[in-house]
Amino acid sequence: MKILLAGILGGHGGIQNHLRWLAKALGEEKIETLALSLESAYSPPVDECFLRGFWNENVQLRLSPYKNDCSTKILSRVSHLQGIIKIIDEFNPDIYVAVGTGWNLFIPSLLSRAKPIQIFHEVMSGYTNGWQDSRWCARLWFDEIIGQSATVAQTFSQEFGWRKSISALPALPEPLEITATLPQATQKIVPKGSAKAAVFSRLAPHKQAFWLVRQWHILKDYLSELHIHGSGAEEILIRNYIAEQGIGEQVKCFGRYPEGQAYVDMLSSYDLTLLPTIGWEGAPLVLLESMACGVPFLAYGVGGIPDYGQNNPDVWVVKPNATDFFEGLEQITTALERGEIDQKRLQRFYLDHYSYGVLKKTWLNYFENIYQVKQHNGVMSFVP
Secondary structure (H helix, E strand, O other), X not given: OEEEEEEOOOOOOHHHHHHHHHXXXXXXXXXXXXXXXXXXXXXOOOOHHHHHHHOOOOEEEEEEOOOOOOOOHHHHHHXXXXXXXXXXXXXXXXXXXXXXXXHHHHHHHHHOOOOOEEEEEEOOOOOOOOOOOOOHHHHHHOOEEEEXXXXXXXHHHHHHOOOOOOEEOOOOOOOHHHHOOOOOOOOOOOOOOOEEEEEEOOOOXXXXXXXXXXXXXXXXXXXXXXXXXXXXXXXXXXXXXXXXXXXXOOEXXXXXXXXXXXXXXXXXXXXXXXXOOOOOOOOOHHHHXXXXXXXXXXXXXXXXXXHHOOOOOOOEEEOOOHHHHHHHHHHHXXXXXXXXXXXXXXXXXXXXXXXXXXXXXXXXXXXXXHHHHHHHHOOOOOOO
């Protein structure tokens, strides 16, 4: 079985983590894998040296650099497509997995002579951006669609009119249980008004960190401190507001947060995390990371976030409005005060459902089943 994973590998977002760790998992099982990074004029550079050392010999890395040196943009795009098609044909995969968006992600596999099983993994919300959305290509000619969660899968089916069955498989996050030492979560009682809460997020308007800071006159009845970690367009607004209101002792904005063990230690120091995002989310990895550290969270139920709350009594997922948010805050801080939140149970929930070992096995089973169906149906790959 040969698997090609296609997407943008430059940067440090959720898609990049997913592709890196999924390729690693396949390589560990001695599955011949090609990670194809589809570059654009705006994508971050790929750390080739790191990736080649991160994966074993079963994983190849290929880049499709976007060269804007043709006489017109159309010629440049056609040339880029031809380069991607050539890479696909040379590798001749049995399975082609697309993660992300962009015409270069979907069109080459259709035009390739290899004719692999085409799978699209929807790691965003599942909502369409209109008829110009490149994901319509997946709807029209891909063989399989996978949602990041059951909610995302259902949304994609409804939005794009996907009539076939659709699977739900989580993206692989950076597994903190491997890259760092997780704390041994312990159950604790936190009196109301003394809880320390944090937001770990890109500080974009739809994440609502600035809105949250402006609610401190209400939040102070439930929290002793609110810490904002992240960077983005609203960072300066948040810092200025804190200074103007003179609330710097209780509300702090720290900017970009660290990685690895330093991040785990920081996250573990809080009593709860908050994410009142109103954006079209897939399933934010920061919530998984919070669970991994045994830290409960309160979040708006948008995109795939509600799936994190299913059969998980130690987190609160509420409707995306201020009234429900503050009702949820009342409930979660009361539960902390009464000792009704079991931090050990929450950490175990993460390990049982979202740890690297669990997700690796889930993805391998999925690919093996898809491949067996292809073999049974007698579909032959292109022989270059």
